[in-house]
Amino acid sequence: MGYIWGGIKQAIALIIQLDPEVVEIVWTSVKLSTISTLLASIIGIPGGIAVSKIDFKGKYLFDTILNTLLSLPTVVVGLAVYSLISYRGPLGQLELLFTGKGIILGQVILILPIIVALVRNAIHEIDDRIYDTAISLGATGTQRFRLLISEARYGIMGAVVAGYGRVIGEVGVSMMLGGNIRRVTRTITTAIALETNKGRFSFGIALGLILLSISFIVNFLIYYLQTGDKE
Amino acid sequence: MNFMNNKKKLILVLVLTVLVSSFSFVVVEAKSGDRLILATTTSTENSGLLNELLPPFEEKFGVRVDVVSVGTGKAIRLAENGDADVILVHARKAEDKFVNEGYGVNRRSVMYNDFIILGPKSDPAGIKGMQDVTKAFQKIAESNSEFVSRGDDSGTNKKELSIWKKAGIKPDDSWYLETGQGMGASINVANEKQAYILADRGTYLAYKGKIDLAIVTEGDPLLYNPYGIIPVNPALYSHVNYQLAMSLVGYITSQQGQGIINDYTKYGKKLFKPLAIKPGNLE
Amino acid sequence: MKKKEIILKAENVTKYYGQEKVLDIEQFNLYQNAFNFLLGANGSGKTTLLRILSLVDKDYNGQLSYCGKEINKQESELLNLRRKFSVIWQEPYLYNKSVADNIGLPLKLRKKSKNCIKNKVAELAKELKISHLLDKNSKQLSGGEKQKVSIARALITEPEILFIDEPTTNLDYKSNQFFNELFTKLVAKGVTILLITHDLYQIEKLAEYITILKQGKIVINEHKEQVLNEGELEGNNIIGQKLVFA
Numbered sequence: 001m002g003y004i005w006g007g008i009k010q011a012i013a014l015i016i017q018l019d020p021e022v023v024e025i026v027w028t029s030v031k032l033s034t035i036s037t038l039l040a041s042i043i044g045i046p047g048g049i050a051v052s053k054i055d056f057k058g059k060y061l062f063d064t065i066l067n068t069l070l071s072l073p074t075v076v077v078g079l080a081v082y083s084l085i086s087y088r089g090p091l092g093q094l095e096l097l098f099t100g101k102g103i104i105l106g107q108v109i110l111i112l113p114i115i116v117a118l119v120r121n122a123i124h125e126i127d128d129r130i131y132d133t134a135i136s137l138g139a140t141g142t143q144r145f146r147l148l149i150s151e152a153r154y155g156i157m158g159a160v161v162a163g164y165g166r167v168i169g170e171v172g173v174s175m176m177l178g179g180n181i182r183r184v185t186r187t188i189t190t191a192i193a194l195e196t197n198k199g200r201f202s203f204g205i206a207l208g209l210i211l212l213s214i215s216f217i218v219n220f221l222i223y224y225l226q227t228g229d230k231e
Numbered sequence: 232m233n234f235m236n237n238k239k240k241l242i243l244v245l246v247l248t249v250l251v252s253s254f255s256f257v258v259v260e261a262k263s264g265d266r267l268i269l270a271t272t273t274s275t276e277n278s279g280l281l282n283e284l285l286p287p288f289e290e291k292f293g294v295r296v297d298v299v300s301v302g303t304g305k306a307i308r309l310a311e312n313g314d315a316d317v318i319l320v321h322a323r324k325a326e327d328k329f330v331n332e333g334y335g336v337n338r339r340s341v342m343y344n345d346f347i348i349l350g351p352k353s354d355p356a357g358i359k360g361m362q363d364v365t366k367a368f369q370k371i372a373e374s375n376s377e378f379v380s381r382g383d384d385s386g387t388n389k390k391e392l393s394i395w396k397k398a399g400i401k402p403d404d405s406w407y408l409e410t411g412q413g414m415g416a417s418i419n420v421a422n423e424k425q426a427y428i429l430a431d432r433g434t435y436l437a438y439k440g441k442i443d444l445a446i447v448t449e450g451d452p453l454l455y456n457p458y459g460i461i462p463v464n465p466a467l468y469s470h471v472n473y474q475l476a477m478s479l480v481g482y483i484t485s486q487q488g489q490g491i492i493n494d495y496t497k498y499g500k501k502l503f504k505p506l507a508i509k510p511g512n513l514e
Numbered sequence: 515m516k517k518k519e520i521i522l523k524a525e526n527v528t529k530y531y532g533q534e535k536v537l538d539i540e541q542f543n544l545y546q547n548a549f550n551f552l553l554g555a556n557g558s559g560k561t562t563l564l565r566i567l568s569l570v571d572k573d574y575n576g577q578l579s580y581c582g583k584e585i586n587k588q589e590s591e592l593l594n595l596r597r598k599f600s601v602i603w604q605e606p607y608l609y610n611k612s613v614a615d616n617i618g619l620p621l622k623l624r625k626k627s628k629n630c631i632k633n634k635v636a637e638l639a640k641e642l643k644i645s646h647l648l649d650k651n652s653k654q655l656s657g658g659e660k661q662k663v664s665i666a667r668a669l670i671t672e673p674e675i676l677f678i679d680e681p682t683t684n685l686d687y688k689s690n691q692f693f694n695e696l697f698t699k700l701v702a703k704g705v706t707i708l709l710i711t712h713d714l715y716q717i718e719k720l721a722e723y724i725t726i727l728k729q730g731k732i733v734i735n736e737h738k739e740q741v742l743n744e745g746e747l748e749g750n751n752i753i754g755q756k757l758v759f760a
Contacts, residue, residue, distance in 0.1 A: 034253040087313030087468065095470070097314050098268055098299055129607035135570045137620045138597040138671070141589065151610055179299035182282075194300070197415030198277045198437055221242070 010202030011209055022203070026210050029187040032100055033168040036107035041160045044112050048119025048159070049149070066120075069113035074172030081106040082176050098179040103187075106173035111163035118162055122155020123148070158225045165218040169211065265294045267475045270307075270315035272386055273413045275458065276300035278433035278502050280495050287491075288482045294475055302413075304384030310334060310461075313468040317476035319483075321458045322386040335461035337477065339484050340506040342492045343457040344432050346390060348448035349418070350376075351425040364451040368398040375406045377426035381417045382409030386456075391429045394453060418442060431456060436498045457506060460484075483507075486514055517737070518723075520582075521546035521675065521706050522567060527576030529562055529730075537562050537730045539576070544675070545723045549701050550708045551738075553717070554727035560710045561604070561679055563727065567708065568601045568677040597624065600673035604680045604710075606664030608652035613644070616652050617666045624671070634670055642666050643692075657684040665693065675706045694720060 014022050051062070083089050085096040085105065096102040130151055134144040149156070167173075171189035178185030180194050188207045196204040275281065276298060285296045299309065303320040310318045311334050319341065320326060329335045348367060350358070356376040358367040371378050380402070381388040395402050408426065410417045414434040421428035422442040435446070460483055462476035482488050484507035492505045493513055504510065522544035529537035537559045544550055544567065554560050565571040567578070569585070569592050578585045580595060600620075608616050615622075617639065618631040626634075639645045644662050647655065655663065661684045668676065681693065698720060701707055711717065717724070724741050726733040734741055 030249060031253045034249050038250065087470065092313070093470075098297055127607055129603070129605065130609075132565070132570050132601075133603070133607040136568060136596065136599070136601040136603075136677075137623055137667070138593065139623045140593060143623050147609065154610075179297070179301075181297040181299060184295075184297055194273070194276075194413070197273060197413050197434070198279065201441070 007202040007205050011206035014202065014206040015209065019206070022206055022210070024183060025186050025188055025191050025207060028100075028185070029168060029189070029211075030214075032103050032107065032174075032185075032187065033164055036104045036167050037111065037160060037164040039104065040108045040111045040115050040163055043108075044115030044159070044163070045119050045156055047112075048116040048156075049123055051116060052120040052123035066113055066117050070117055072110060072113065074110060074170040075176065076172075077106050077110045078172045078176030081109060081173070085177070097177065098181060098185060100178070100185055102177040103174050103185060106177045107167040107170070110170065110173055111166050114166060115159045115163045118159030119152075119156050122152040122159060125155060126151050154225045158222050161218055161221045161225065165215060165222070168214055168218070265472070265475065267294055267296045267317065267472050267479060268299060268315045269296050269317050269319060269479070270299050270301065270305075270309045271319040272303050272306060272321060273300045273415075274321075274385075274387065274431045274434055275319060277413075277415060277437060278495075279497055280433075280492065280503065283495055284483065284488065284491050287487065288479060291482070292475065292478055296479070302381075302383045302385030303389065307334075310463050313463065313471065315463060316472045317460060317462045317479055319458060319460045320386060321456050322389045323457060323459070325386075325389065326459045326461060330461060333467060334464055336464045336466075337480065338459050338461045339480055341458045341460050341483055342489075342503040342505050342507075343455060344503050345449065345456050346387065346429055346454040347432055347435060347446045348427055349421065349430050349435060349442075349444040350427040350447040352443065352445060353425070354447060356427065359447045361448050362450050364394055364448055364453050365398045367448045368394050369400065371427050372398070372400045372402065372404075372406075375404070377406045377408060377424050378402065379417055379421040379424065379426045379428040380407060380409045381414065382411045383413070385414075387414060387429060387431055390454075390456070394429070397453075418444070433497065433502045436500060436502070439498065458503075489513060518545040518548050520544065521580065523579045523582075524563075524567065525577045525579075527563075527566060527574055527578070529559075529566065529571075529574045535730065537566070537574070539563065539730075539732055542567075542725065542732055542735055543723075544706065544708055546706050547701065547704050548706060549697070549720050549722040550706070551717055551721040551724045552708055552710045552727065553712075553724060558727040559730040560727055562730075564601070564677050564679055564708065564710060568599050568675075569596050570601065597671070598674040599677065600668035600671055600675075601677045602661075602665055602668045602679065602681050604683060606660055606667075608655070608660055608663060608667075610651070610653060612648070613650050613652055613655070613663050614639075614648040616663055617648075617670055620667060620671045635666075638666050638670055642669075642696075658686060658689065661685055662689065669700075673705065675708065676700065678707060678709045680710050680712065 051066070081102070082097070085091045085094065085102055087097070096105060126148065130148065131144070134147050139147060169189065171193055174185065174187045175190045175193065178187065178190065180186050180190040188211045192204045192207050192211070271281070281298055285298070288294075289296055299315065301309070303322045303325065306315070306318050306320050307325055307329050309315045310329070318335070326338060330338050348358070348364065350356070356367070356371045356374040358370050361367045380391055408420065408424065410420050412420075414430060415438065418428060418430055418434065418438050419442075422444055425443070427447070428444070460480050462473055462480060463471045465471055465473035486508065489505040489508040490513050492503050493501075493510055495502055505513070520543045524539050524542040527537060527539040527542070528535060542563070552560050552564065566574050572587050572592065585591065585595065609619065614635050618635045621631045621634065635648070636645070639648055642662060642665065644659070644666060647659060647663065652660065652663065661681060665681065678697075685693065694716060697707055697709070709716075721738045723736065724738050725735045
């Protein structure tokens with residue numbers, strides 16, 4: 001027990017002193033997750049709206065596949081993207097492996113289904129009366145669409161935040177595509193996974209505490225966005 | 232209502248700040264110079280040696296060495312796929328195969344350390360102090376004492392399997408536990424289970440004091456653990472950074488590189504002995 | 515009794531829900547600058563007809579005409595006309611914004627300036643006695659308050675035709691009185707109103723033209739006095755009788 005408390009004490013010291021390595025790793029994680037989430041949102045939000053609005057043949061199958069992809073294991077994504085961007089793979093020439101860009105590609109693929117599905121649900125949850133109301137208020141097609149998005153805004157933001165929560169805490173993609181390279185692709189999760197192997201427990205605990213705090217903030221945001229409109 | 236709006240604005244500002252700064256860093260990062268991808272083993276990285284060994288090279292050659300640490304088997308596969316420029320590993324047979332098949336060229340021996348068997352203080356197999364590692368393995372099997380294997384195709388794992396083979400034992404009983412994980416994680420498992428495990432000395436030193444396992448067997452020549460560095464064959468993959476890879480080989484086998492290896496200590500003990508230049512010939 | 519001009523006319527309008535024919539109108543006239551009442555039992559097609567007349571639903575067969583001119587189903591023409599109309603729904607939908615933003619929304623959609631919207635909203639809210647609600651979010655309102663806000667939202671564009679679907683369900687007696695008076699004033703100012711209701715008192719006091727729907731078909735579409743006269747000819751009160759089943 002003694003050494004656990006020691007570890008936690010040292011961890012807190014590392015955080016308070018803004019240990020440069022800790023700061024660098026946290027920043028790498030935040031940076032990569034932010035960009036991944038942003039890119040996935042740029043594709044996923046219109047995608048989710050399209051999926052909720054457009055009927056097509058095989059939509060049932062599509063929805064089922066989408067729901068399956070929600071729980072896509074990170075290592076499966078990692079493996080699939082590795083075979084794509086490995087030098088021997090079809091995208092090998094781009095030299096994305098073991099770079100931040102490689103991680104971003106994997107993370108975008110990981111959370112795209114999540115954002116699409118949650119945005120779709122957010123649109124579905126909107127009261128059907130919104131359509132008649134918007135038409136009767138004299139809204140043009142574009143204005144109707146904007147009103148729809150505006151009404152789904154909390155749901156859409158919730159989808160984005162959920163995507164962020166997923167990437168900041170994932171380890172499979174970052175490990176397999178990033179390679180845990182110091183100062184480049186070492187993220188909070190890969191560092192925790194591998195640095196403890198070096199016996200740097202307090203370092204791992206410090207990162208773990210920070211990850212917990214980020215997750216807390218993310219979950220708080222989700223909760224806030226989900227309840228914000230009902231108060 | 233106004234209070235809520237303010238909170239929302241605050242969140243918006245926060246999110247925007249993170250966004251903008253993220254992208255500004257991407258732009259900055261894109262300007263960084265040459266990079267050399269060194270695939271190596273977790274035990275090498277975990278020893279901390281590379282943090283001493285690489286910075287002088289990076290500075291001298293204006294290059295960034297990106298270290299990807301995986302098991303020896305995976306490091307070799309990465310190089311075979313053209314995903315690394317140079318490898319630093321410890322599994323002589325696999326290294327020779329890698330060179331013979333044309334994936335790598337100009338292998339050089341770098342350094343060595345040794346493997347040890349760790350075991351519980353109660354020593355149920357009764358092998359403490361034994362030097363002959365083959366006999367020790369046989370006794371572990373005979374006494375059905377639990378043994379943890381990494382089972383991850385790493386250099387350590389390959390070494391362990393070769394000893395079982397030499398001992399004439401096919402370890403697939405319930406006392407044989409494969410973790411499929413790195414050295415540190417496997418030592419932790421062995422510690423929890425109070426089982427025997429074959430480990431590299433560097434990782435053991437990192438864990439010493441945090442575990443209830445002790446060295447039971449050491450010193451057998453079989454436990455000799457040499458490291459080699461091999462650039463990926465530029466004739467096979469024209470995109471690899473062969474020039475820099477050879478520069479790294481030259482540096483690591485130079486007086487400077489070998490000296491750093493010889494002087495490197497962790498927890499007050501030397502971890503590696505240089506192989507390219509005999510210690511007596513070091514300046 | 516002088517017959518008023520017809521502002522909106524529906525001819526041979528039918529509407530199906532799947533296989534079921536829910537509306538079958540040979541002819542319906544909406545009289546200009548008058549208080550038109552649309553009556554009928556639940557499920558007789560009142561709201562369906564209102565959605566078609568207000569151009570919210572364009573999925574029907576038949577022909578509508580506005581001021582004698584046929585309405586084609588082109589989106590631009592529909593939008594132009596819709597912007598002359600307003601609808602007050604039985605169960606109004608308010609957007610997840612402040613009450614002020616909800617009331618001002620139709621003007622915003624018509625690209626009016628912020629200042630203009632702000633002033634008009636304030637003025638109208640004062641008139642409708644809902645100024646105290648303006649800063650609230652629409653989700654915080656009671657059912658009655660929501661209905662009042664939706665009435666304000668419908669009136670802010672000063673519509674030519676006002677379609678109202680049983681607005682008083684959620685309102686208390688006093689508010690009811692207030693809005694009945696307001697609607698009467700609007701008609702006096704030249705507005706055309708089509709009102710769906712079950713409220714006999716409203717019919718007796720306010721109705722000018724009366725339309726009765728029965729199973730999707732029009733039974734009566736005439737001036738109230740004429741309806742009463744016909745009733746007298748037959749020796750009973752047609753409105754009352756028709757509404758007994760309602």
